Amino acid sequence: MSSGGPFRGRAGALRSVDWSIVTTTPGAAYLDHAATTPLSPAASAAFVEELSRTGNPSSLHAAGRAARRTVEEARESVAASLGARPSEVVFTAGGTEADNLAIKGLFWGRRTTDPRRRRIVVSAVEHHAVLDPAFWMAEHAGAEIVLLPVDEVGRVDLEALRTEIAQHAEEIALISVMWANNEVGTLQPVEDVVRLARPHGIPVHSDAVQAVGQVPVDFAASGLDAMTVSGHKLGGPVGVGALVARRDAPLTPVLHGGGQERGVRSGTLDTPAIRAFGVAVTEAVADRAGRAGRFAALRDELVAGVQRLVPEAVLSGPVPGPGRLPGNAHFTFHGAEGDSLLYLLDSVGVQASTGSACQAGVPQPSHVLLAMGVGETDARGALRFSLGATSTPDDVARLLDVLPAVVGRAQAAGLASSGGHVSAGGVRRTAAAGGAA
Numbered sequence: 001m002s003s004g005g006p007f008r009g010r011a012g013a014l015r016s017v018d019w020s021i022v023t024t025t026p027g028a029a030y031l032d033h034a035a036t037t038p039l040s041p042a043a044s045a046a047f048v049e050e051l052s053r054t055g056n057p058s059s060l061h062a063a064g065r066a067a068r069r070t071v072e073e074a075r076e077s078v079a080a081s082l083g084a085r086p087s088e089v090v091f092t093a094g095g096t097e098a099d100n101l102a103i104k105g106l107f108w109g110r111r112t113t114d115p116r117r118r119r120i121v122v123s124a125v126e127h128h129a130v131l132d133p134a135f136w137m138a139e140h141a142g143a144e145i146v147l148l149p150v151d152e153v154g155r156v157d158l159e160a161l162r163t164e165i166a167q168h169a170e171e172i173a174l175i176s177v178m179w180a181n182n183e184v185g186t187l188q189p190v191e192d193v194v195r196l197a198r199p200h201g202i203p204v205h206s207d208a209v210q211a212v213g214q215v216p217v218d219f220a221a222s223g224l225d226a227m228t229v230s231g232h233k234l235g236g237p238v239g240v241g242a243l244v245a246r247r248d249a250p251l252t253p254v255l256h257g258g259g260q261e262r263g264v265r266s267g268t269l270d271t272p273a274i275r276a277f278g279v280a281v282t283e284a285v286a287d288r289a290g291r292a293g294r295f296a297a298l299r300d301e302l303v304a305g306v307q308r309l310v311p312e313a314v315l316s317g318p319v320p321g322p323g324r325l326p327g328n329a330h331f332t333f334h335g336a337e338g339d340s341l342l343y344l345l346d347s348v349g350v351q352a353s354t355g356s357a358c359q360a361g362v363p364q365p366s367h368v369l370l371a372m373g374v375g376e377t378d379a380r381g382a383l384r385f386s387l388g389a390t391s392t393p394d395d396v397a398r399l400l401d402v403l404p405a406v407v408g409r410a411q412a413a414g415l416a417s418s419g420g421h422v423s424a425g426g427v428r429r430t431a432a433a434g435g436a437a
């Protein structure tokens with residue numbers, strides 16, 4: 001196969017894609033790109049074109065061979081964009097499935113060769129797509145979970161990992177530490193984690209769902225054994241993603257059937273989604289530096305505006321800069337409920353999130369904030385604003401226009417429901433609070 005997929009030569013054209021033709025809710029400011037971001041025009045065109053074609057990539061006739069070619073070209077594009085080999089890309093139906101395959105597959109694979117390997121070591125701030133399969137394995141497959149603590153900005157404690165490895169190297173099945181946190185945007189020291197694990201032959205997985213397209217992600221250079229990517233977080237369709245996994249990663253399949261994807265992920269390949277995913281990954285990575293610059297400029301404007309207009313707002317996570325996703329801003333508003341803030345903002349045309357969209361509707365404080373040491377009351381007043389390719393200064397201006405009144409109303413509602421008392425604790429200050437310009 002050639003080293004370049006069909007979209008590589010068009011990277012320049014992709015960079016100048018006209019995002020203005022993509023719509024979110026008309027008239028509203030969409031500030032929830034970490035939950036899902038619009039399908040890019042190029043990915044959409046590829047998706048639609050492919051939907052009208054027929055052919056199972058596993059079939060041997062001409063239609064099947066054409067579909068196979070499309071899938072393999074997308075595989076090459078994804079691999080080239082992520083610093084991986086095409087044979088290391090295992091297509092899945094999204095990030096959740098890839099995380100499940102990594103956690104369960106590596107656990108079973110490692111335990112089969114040595115039954116002492118029962119420990120699954122994960123950071124306390126992982127997405128539920130990692131945490132829940134790990135806890136499921138504890139309930140159903142004899143795993144023992146080791147939660148790595150994080151500091152006040154959500155960065156994993158490498159000393160705790162060093163100690164865990166020193167004491168239990170022989171019993172560790174795998175380590176999973178995300179590349180970038182979906183709530184507070186913290187970038188994790190993935191390469192340091194690999195450096196600690198490598199001498200002991202412990203496989204390391206990283207969920208890079210939020211990182212790809214915003215920060216440089218190179219699978220080979222990272223030294224990881226497995227890495228998760230998802231289509232709809234970077235301009236591709238929902239329901240497609242990949243586990244990038246070294247050929248020698250001890251992965252036991254989770255889905256059994258037709259033996260597709262080197263036998264680790266059975267199921268007929270979704271050619272249209274995979275082709276669109278390949279386009280979106282290529283596009284997002286080719287324009288990564290440009291996007292990061294645009295996102296960071298808007299994010300800085302947003303952070304400065306919020307801090308000016310609502311001085312009691314506390315920025316959670318790292319100081320905006322190299323330790324944080326450029327498209328992420330996250331605040332807690334003392335005395336207000338995140339859900340109230342979200343609905344009040346929505347009613348005036350600003351769409352944001354209390355944290356992870358995957359937990360929407362579950363009225364519990366975020367496990368990420370609690371792990372960072374945020375008190376339960378403050379954690380309840382969390383709001384995440386996340387930027388993407390369609391974000392504009394108008395989106396930020398709209399938020400800033402309405403936010404002070406919304407916070408006032410949410411705090412009044414919070415006071416009313418707590419009988420007039422805001423619990424003790426006052427305004428929490430983190431290292432990040434003073435750092436945002």
Ligand SMILES: Cc1ncc(COP(=O)(O)O)c(C=O)c1O
Binds near residue numbers: 035095230241
């Ligand atoms: C960090 C992270 N991992 C995994 C997922 C799940 O990905 P998907 O929606 O493709 O299943 C998400 C989605 O919110 C995420 O933010």
